[in-house]
Amino acid sequence: MTTVEQSKIYNTLLRTVSPQSFARLVDEMERVDLPVRYVLVEDGVAPKYIYFIESGLGSVVATSSDGESIEVGHVGREGASGMHIMLAVPATPGRTFMQVSGSGIRVPIGVFTDAVASDAETRDFFLRYVHTTVLQLAHSALANARYSMQERLARWILMCHDRLDGDDLPVTHEFLSLMLGVRRSGVTDQLHILEGRHAVRSTRGNLRVLSRQKLLDIAGGCYGVPEREYEKVLGLPLRMK
Template identity: 40%
Template sequence: MTDSSSQTHTAAQCDTGQNSIYRNSLLLRMCSADLALLQPHLESVSLGLKTHLEVAGSPIRTVYFFESGLGSVVGELRPGIEAEIGIIGCEGMTGSALIMGDDRSTHDCYVQLEARAFVIDAGLFTKALLTSPTLRSFLLRYVHYFHLQASFTALSNARMNIVDRLSRWLVMCDDRVEGNSFAITHEFLSVMLGVRRPGVTIALQTLEGQGLIRSRRGEVVILDRARLIALADGSYGRAEAEYARLVGKLH
């Protein structure tokens, strides 16, 4: 991770002393002057499982900065043929298209694990981007990281077996949740990984047999994170290192 002198803003511009009430890494590390543009409009909300945050091809109405839980960006070829493109947790936000100058989402985004988030109206968020000389450049760092995360997802889906892909996915979830366990169903995992449900069941059993996880009904417990990273075989780590360089430590 680089020190603060290598970031876009200077130390004087980047006073973040008032940001400590946030768990979201972007709000936590955002310059106070930029946060002041957003803060009066931020509202804390609870988000239930499968809550839709963005709909493919539709205008973005609201931007979510995750404080806990997980969101999934999911691409669909046609009804019933879909797979996860990327994960969003307390390191990130929805609404990347707004940062890049568009007003609508390319893919669906919905809650994968029950979450809390700070939300802001998309119009007010866009107004803040236009008002601040620094906010967009800071958030583009996150967008760059997310695109890199998605590129490694594509690479792992194309070149890795399901056990190794699942290992990467579990470590990425572990980065974003408190504790070492989280609730997830085999059906939901099959969508996230773009495979059939029986394949997920076998992959979980394989990892459990190696002592890396414990899989209960609707719950996975991480037992050996280091060995899961080793199984991910290079598909985990490089995007996360870029996040650390561009924004700060992921977890």
């Protein structure tokens, strides 16, 4: 990729990392399109690249030994795929793939691992990001165990809203059912309730956020702790205004 100013990057991690750390990566950065279903991390396969998403939305999906799947996390312009590399794990169970098409910057794994191995500041920065992803996973487990489907749905919509531009979220009922681990009909019923409260408007293949505040009120304590921690440890709000 032609050398680009750090301020022209739309991925929050690459915009926030120190200039010295950015310089270690910039020469090997490559901008790429990320279509729907594009695989960022394959189950049990060591990735060739770290993907820093600039637009679109990736799903981190866990799959059981008998084939049951559920989404356990999101990654968008606030983050990057393949961060198990930071924990000295070359390959991991589960997949990460694009649920909403977009674009991003990829960096070869070897370049990235050399950068974090040779500089403590770079390593510590990306480990702080790993901390936020672990916290997101923990609160997804908390939400699934202790909160209603309506509260969980509001949380997931807010998480999508954090990572996508504008108020129109190009997500399907099938995607939402995967995120929540419930039947599509259950998602449809809960969306009708949110529409009745004038929080969202759902059309085929699109969900429009009408009132973020109403979604926050519905989600309650189900949403917010990982988002505040992201801002605390990385220095920027997760949702870019």
